[in-house]
Amino acid sequence: MNASPDLPADRFLNRELSWLDFNARVLTLAEDPRLPLLERVKFLAIFASNLDEFYMVRVAGLKRRLTMGLTMHSPDGMTHREQLEQVAARGGSLVARQGRCLAEDVLPALAAEDIHIVTWSALGKADQERLRAYFRDQVFPVLTPLAVDPAHPFPYISGLSLNLAVLVQAPGDGPERFARVKVPNNVPRFVTVGPGRYLPVEELIGAHLDQLFDGMTVVEQVVFRVTRNADLDVDEDRDEDLLQALERELARRRFGPPVRLEIAAGVSDHVLELLIRELDMDAHDVLRVPGLLDLSGLWQVYNATDRPDLKDRPFVPATHPQFAEGETPKSVFAQLREGDILVHHPYHSFSTSVQRFIEQAAADPGVLAIKQTLYRTSGDSPIVDALVAAAQAGKQVVVLVEIKARFDEQANIGWARTLERAGCHVVYGLVGLKTHCKTALVVRQEGAVLRRYCHVGTGNYHPKTARLYEDFGLFTADPEVGADLTDLFNQLTGYSRQTGYRRLLVAPVRMRPGILERIEAQAALGSEGLIQFKTNSIVDEQIIDALYRASQAGVTIDLIIRGICALRPGVPGLSETIRVRSLLGRFLEHSRVYRFGRTDPEYWIGSADLMHRNLDRRVEALVRVTGDASKQALELALDLSMADDVSTFELDGKGMWSRRAAEGPNPQEELLRRMNA
Template sequence: MTIDFHNPDYYTNRELSWFDFNFRCLEEARDKNNPLLERLRFLGITQSNVDEFFSVRVASVAKLVDVNYDKPDAAGMTPREQLIAIHEKAHQQVSQQYSTLKRSLLPLLADINVHLLRPEDLTPKQTEYIEKYFNDELYPALTPMAVDTSRPFPFIGSNTLNIALRVNKRGHTTEQQFATLQVPDVFSRVVSLPDAENDFILLDDIIKQYIGRLFINYDVQEAATYRVLRDMDLDVADEDTSDLLKEVQQQLKQREHGPVMRLEVAKKMSKKLRHKLAESLDVPEFAVYDIPGPIDLTFCNEMAKKVTGHDDLNYPPFKSYQNPALDSHHNIFDTIRQRDYIMQHPYDSFNPVTELIHQAAIDPDVLAIKMTLYRVSGNSPIIKDLGTAAENGKQVTVLLEVKARFDEEHNVHWARTLEKKGCHVIYGLMGLKTHCKLALVVRREEDGIRRYMHMGTGNYNDVTARFYTDLSLLTANTEMGIDASNIFNMLSGFSEPPYFHLLHISPNGIRDFLTEKIHNEIKNAKAGLSAHIWMKMNSLSDADMIAELYEASAAGVKVDLLVRGICCLNVGIKGVSENITVHSIVGRFLEHSRIYCFENQGDEQVYLSSADLMTRNLNRRVELLFPVMQPDTRERVITIFKTLWADNVKTRCLLPDGVYKHVGHRGTEPHNAQREFIRGAEIKVMADQEARAKDLEASSHQFQPLMSPHNQPEPFSDENKED
């Protein structure tokens, strides 16, 4: 019997699977084993996740509904059905978020004398403080906007906090009028109060307490907070524009005025005010959210940062391991020329990556540096060193993706900065986003030209490298170097190499290569040989790749998948996915690395990639997949995967009913993979420190002056100048 591996019953809708992921984040806010302030941060993370989801993904679905597009997705849901289901899930999640805040986190914080207060809860001294703060700081910055026949409803920016008001002229109680006021985002949302170490109040509560002072000779009947999330998806038709940079800048201006995807209003807001907002902002009822608490929970992260005297309620700090051979005291090119290096961030320091670019910028033997940049930090050392390299006369070529979502404006700025320094900057490719992570350094050496490379699964961002888990490869492999040169020639000019030696790129190349590897495991399974596939990624949503994995499972291939976020594959389908197991880890660090491994009859083949198994990554982005070939580095990646797979503390396992359930460790030893990696890094740091201490001790004995302690010269006497 032929199995239709594309049967819609075998798939989960992508958007609904995303809600399952965000609920796993919410579970971390509820987990009593997490430090309390970290639980508060996780609650804030669930809000920022929702905000981006509505501004991009829900906006995309809404556009399809607007044009009456009714083709179902892989799970058989039309865009209209998806939109309705999304809002149903989102309303449920709001209830869960605020239940977590009010019933769990705030009471626990109160137990340790950390309070989020309302104006009526304040001491006289605190009341005096917020009144003075309002008069001296806030009042001059506030701008009430009246709405009447001569003044239309003002534009409300996406993700801004606002206060809607009903007012009437004093003595005219029946003639109510409407006004709105934006809460200025130049002030901290969480305000620390005097009279107690950890008493806080929200900025919007202060403003509402004294808002009547903005309406002289008027009475405020109602003041309630609200917020909108707009369509913020950038739609750059770069195949139709001759200047991508200008087009992106123009689209950024237009994006701010996209249609409203979600309207959040205070639950206590009157029906009259609620209706006024929904009508003025053109929001359907199902997209209006009654919020039973402070709107916009991202304030939780700010509050957690301001709590003092409770360091024990944060994750304990740890120091990343810095391989001495890759630090600034060594010539990094001499080091990489000897062997490949795998680094696992944040447990391994990101410094060697920035050090590679830094040394390349000042090394007189370096001829050229070529890099792809997708997201960089606000004070990126890599950007500075690329500028220095260009000023030092080196050929510097940077593909800086100006279409990187929500980093567009940031990247436009860096593109201009690099151009002024003399770098050749490519802003992206027509119709594609360049998402691969590749750096190539070309160096003249005694035996000829040599290429040094960094390839990774994560961005060249020294800040996110501290809390995103990613893998990096440093290598001088000749064949990879030739491939890397060909990739940059494709990106910067007109070149179509007939083949690559070891590297694989998307569009299409990664899909074809992984499909070939899956089919090889299927062939081995059918021949009665052991067959196993290990994969780790952020998201799995491409229907064709899922169908390939279903086919492998049906043939007897064991498939182990670590999928942090979206997973449209279903497990436990008889004859289809009985050999597939899906784990998801949500913990202290964001699991961001992509690993693709194949048993290959006992000779394991290991690959790392910038690409998830999503249609956009495989079809519409420039992505990179590269092998890990050196035996010890290959074994390390396999060990990393196995350690993650053995996690029974932060792992949820996907069940046949679509529910994610904690693996659990009752009766067994608990294994928290991220903690084990931290411990491994700490052990290496301590071992390195001990080795250095022994070296210093040996060196001090070796050069001990031949004199007694009593007649040694003073440390800075003239006799020691030569030293």
């Protein structure tokens, strides 16, 4: 980080604590009684899944650096140990808050709607008898109790698995013995007792421990769960075959060191001390959980409960007007020859825009080549199917599959092999860099001319998440963008060292300098300047410092940050003209939009957040949006998020988030209304 002696040393917020603040905002939605009840259940599940990943990656990274003896301080001045201590305290308070939300608010509200998460003891005899048979036939055969004694070492506890720690005792006052029973992951998390009634599977197993420990008395049983380091360590310079190296690391992931122990709050000191000792963990790694563990399993309740009245009203994504098929349907290519088209998912349909673009390219005899990046896609991807069909039809198909996409590595290895078998040219990007940009290039023969058609987006080529994630995508036949994408793919697939582009800013070489130059240009305008960013996270110190200086010059700066924000807004003399908001709702805000200027503003969209990993360790691309209609759509999205009367979260200079205009409309609902008008 470059020193900035003219700016205060305490100008940055801690990124790990800022992420926990983001997840606290997710929890606030679960606590909101105005939301449909099952949507609140969904947000509890999202909160739990988010926290799992945070511990697997971010906390694991802090622990690894601490173990290695690295003494670097974070930009806000904290040591690794201090950050871990604060994360433990903050994480514990959030988990306690999550437990209260479930037990005191959501479960009673569900019960009032005749939806119940029940205990074994609350079941009637008929239900218990039926579930005893289910246990005997479906669960008991796959259970394996593992004793711990001098002849049986403590078993390996796989990451994120649910387990029962059991103390048993032989008749006649024999010594207590410890055993572990793993809850199998091939049975449902919740057993359906009847319509709207669900029994946690660990309750079912706990009620039948006498069958596992015949002749013994069960003294104590407690549910626990271990989170392990899930970061991968692949030496791309050493490993000649990246695919094989990554597969080796994926096999090792489940054996990563433990970073968190979640355990039911009622655990005895004896059992807790035994687990901490055997897992080689510290007391501050423990989260005592009131009530149910692993609330990510609530997705099952959400999906299995057929109560439309308790969920968000369904909507059908609209086909973008320029892609709508009239009496004489035009091809995507004919439409793009008339001008650029900007789509806004999920309000605009993915299937009738992005998917149609790739499918028409695959089927069109005039198309000679398709080049595309794939970071994440779905299990039954029509995009991959279209690329396979194009290769089988004799077209040149080049696909950059990012096999290092976190938690999608195994799926992407599978896609890579499928595409290779079909005859596609599959590459894995540049050594030492993840390829995160979202780009597609179609080369089409039109008479004596080769014309290039392009898509540059902010989201993945993933049909399912395109209905849940908010993203923009630009379609264009502009020759400059076509030339830029050609150069970019040559860099990704060959040895080109291209750095200069026409309508693209590409990381890791030119994106940060390009953004800084534009911030400085606005700073030169003083109070006439305007900067608006919409992004997932802002952490990069150079960009934050540039924004501080622009604010000191009087520039109006609006930041819409879904997740991590290390910048302090509204600080007198430092950031008085900066506002920071966070928008959460039924869709996950995922787009990255960058606006510079009031009159004739520049708009850029793309894949990059303002973080070190995006700007320094990934191939990212931003494209300049030039069409008037496209710029107006971006302006509307930014203005709706910054309006005075909308429901958002707002950050103050002390790092505290508060709900703003909670009674007001959510910008997402307003966009839905406008699309359906």
